[in-house]
Ligand SMILES: *[C@@H]1O[C@H](CO)[C@@H](O)[C@H](O)[C@H]1NC(C)=O
């Protein structure tokens with residue numbers, strides 16, 4: 001029978017677990033008739049997806065099986081990046097309260113199969129993960145895992161980075177040379193929006209995200225610091241100012257509505273009273289020149305020192321401004337909200353929509369879901385930058401002639417940072 005069989009092989013680098021297989025009765029914990037060994041592998045499928053699979057090798061000899069088991073296990077233990085211990089944050093209030101279910105049904109069994117120890121915190125309030133990350137002992141963990149949507153992922157990333165600054169003895173406001181996070185972060189998509197997990201894993205898929213973590217696949221990712229008057233506001237991956245933050249601010253005021261209804265309502269209402277923001281944007285263009293990221297990074301380091309004074313400035317009325325360090329893939333924008341940047345090229349995409357008519361603006365927004373270039377409009381400008389300063393200009397600021405006006409009370413502007421609302425009145429510096 002075997003003669004005609006196609007030969008197949010599996011590479012050890014794709015294996016994530018080895019088990020001895022025994023026949024046991026229901027409830028039996030130990031012993032049982034040895035059947036052979038089971039080899040668990042991670043397979044690559046189309047569309048950036050990963051899948052687990054098992055190869056059963058039957059052999060009734062205890063000696064043979066134990067020998068194989070020990071040898072294969074030793075090889076597995078030799079892979080350097082595979083985590084053995086993880087700190088897990090599950091946000092139970094994510095999308096329709098599904099995150100807990102997703103974690104215990106789909107993720108935890110695979111972690112167990114891969115012999116990964118876990119320390120799970122089901123968060124109880126917004127900011128809980130951040131508070132824990134600031135003080136918990138991270139030395140015994142090889143990574144942090146976040147099960148939730150963009151808000152949770154962004155909070156955990158922010159917490160890890162704050163913690164890194166504290167441990168490195170850096171003043172959090174002195175973010176010229178921020179320290180890197182000490183351990184990697186894995187993102188399991190389980191929220192209503194999962195742009196960060198989707199962009200990191202190339203697909204919005206729980207199994208794929210879980211297997212990347214188990215296999216220890218590492219991907220470096222750019223992150224921005226948002227500060228004002230040299231004070232750190234937070235770390236984040238993407239931000240919007242204008243339409244993209246006004247819709248969020250409006251949606252937040254209608255929390256009583258179901259989340260998808262709330263979003264549609266906010267978009268329609270904001271479109272109906274569409275109005276541009278008067279502001280000034282200054283930015284430091286990126287010196288990104290070529291494909292090779294490492295080489296580029298070194299060049300950037302050396303250029304940074306003599307690139308002072310090359311700031312550019314634009315001002316006017318802007319409907320929508322995106323400042324994104326990563327491409328931000330989502331189902332509505334398969335090429336990304338910022339397809340002109342990459343995960344780790346050290347640069348930020350600055351996309352500016354100047355004032356235009358409502359129909360033209362809607363046409364541009366609709367283009368995100370198509371393969372056509374959504375930026376091919378005369379009122380859109382795109383830049384690749386290293387830093388941006390957004391300085392809103394209030395009407396009052398210009399009317400300086402009227403010295404009698406006692407408008408000390410400043411109007412604050414909504415910012416959308418990874419889906420979180422931040423209200424701020426003065427200039428915000430993104431780097
Ligand atoms: C503008 O707003 C929309 C909707 O909130 C957002 O998806 C988009 O990426 C934003 N940016 C630009 C440059 O249009």
Ligand SMILES: *[C@@H]1O[C@H](CO)[C@@H](O)[C@H](O)[C@H]1NC(C)=O
Pocket residue numbers: 276317355356357358
């Ligand atoms: C923005 O554009 C619209 C449509 O062209 C126009 O009616 C409006 O006055 C403009 N707003 C500003 C502040 O320039």
Ligand SMILES: *[C@@H]1O[C@H](CO)[C@@H](O)[C@H](O)[C@H]1NC(C)=O
Pocket residue numbers: 278398
């Ligand atoms: C604000 O003042 C500047 C110069 O002082 C002027 O060029 C600009 O048009 C003014 N903007 C508005 C909206 O009045």
